[in-house]
Amino acid sequence: xxxxTQSPTHLIKTRGQHVTLRCSPISGHKSVSxxxxxxxQGPQFIFQxxxxxxxGRGNFPxxxxxxxxxxxxxxxxxNALLLGDSALYLCASSPDRGHSGTEAFFGQGxxxxxx
Amino acid sequence: xxQGEEDPQALSIQEGENATMNCSYxxxxxxxxxxxxxxxxxxxxLILIRSNExxxxxxxxxxxxxxxxxxxxxxxTASRAADTxxxxxxTADSWGKLQFGAGTQVVxxx
Numbered sequence: 001x002x003x004x005t006q007s008p009t010h011l012i013k014t015r016g017q018h019v020t021l022r023c024s025p026i027s028g029h030k031s032v033s034x035x036x037x038x039x040x041q042g043p044q045f046i047f048q049x050x051x052x053x054x055x056g057r058g059n060f061p062x063x064x065x066x067x068x069x070x071x072x073x074x075x076x077x078x079n080a081l082l083l084g085d086s087a088l089y090l091c092a093s094s095p096d097r098g099h100s101g102t103e104a105f106f107g108q109g110x111x112x113x114x115x
Numbered sequence: 116x117x118q119g120e121e122d123p124q125a126l127s128i129q130e131g132e133n134a135t136m137n138c139s140y141x142x143x144x145x146x147x148x149x150x151x152x153x154x155x156x157x158x159x160x161l162i163l164i165r166s167n168e169x170x171x172x173x174x175x176x177x178x179x180x181x182x183x184x185x186x187x188x189x190x191x192t193a194s195r196a197a198d199t200x201x202x203x204x205x206t207a208d209s210w211g212k213l214q215f216g217a218g219t220q221v222v223x224x225x
Contacts, residue, residue: 004157031211042203042215043158056212088155094211103148103160104213 004107025093136219138204
C-alpha cells in the first residue's frame with residue numbers, strides 16, 4: 001500500500017509569490033493534518049481536516065489556507081510568501097476523525113525555500 | 116509555541132549503550148506519542164502511550180508516562196548505528212491535534 005504522498009518534494013519560490021502543496025493520504029484515511037517544521041525545531045500544527053471540514057487551525061496567519069477534497073486529498077496554500085516561510089511542510093493522515101488514540105502517518109514532506 | 120520540551124537536546128552514545136530522553140509537557144493530554152525523524156524528512160511513529168497508562172514496551176523501546184509530573188521518557192536499549200536520528204515527543208488532544216517538542220538529536224557511533 002502506498003503511504004502518504006506529498007508533492008512536490010522540493011520547491012523554490014520568491015518572496016511575495018504563492019505556493020500550493022499537495023498531499024494524498026493513505027487509502028481509507030479521512031483525516032489529514034498539515035505541519036510546518038523550521039530547521040532545528042519540532043513540527044508546528046497548521047491545519048487539520050476531517051471529512052472535508054476544517055477541525056483545527058494552529059497559530060498561523062491568514063496567508064495560510066487549506067482544503068480537503070472529496071477523495072480526501074488535501075492542498076495547503078500559502079500566499080505572499082515571506083523568507084520565514086522557508087521550512088519542511090509535512091502532511092499526516094489518520095483513519096479516524098483525528099489522530100486521537102491512533103498514530104499519525106507522515107509523508108516525506110515538501111521542502112520549501114523562499115528567496 | 117512548543118507544547119513539550121525534550122531533554123537532552125543532543126545525545127551521543129556508542130553502539131550497544133542505552134539512550135534515554137525525557138519529555139515534559141504543559142497541558143492535559145489524551146495520549147503521548149514518540150516519533151523518529153531521519154535527516155529532516157518524514158516522521159515515523161514509534162510508540163503511543165495513553166493518559167491512563169504508565170509504561171509501554173515495543174521491541175527495544177520503553178516509554179513511561181507520569182501525568183502527575185506531566186513528563187514522559189523514551190529508553191532505547193542496545194542502541195545501533197541505525198538509531199541515529201532526531202526523536203520527538205508529541206502530545207495529542209481529544210481531536211488528535213499533535214503538539215511536538217523541539218526534539219533530541221541522537222548520534223550512535225559504531
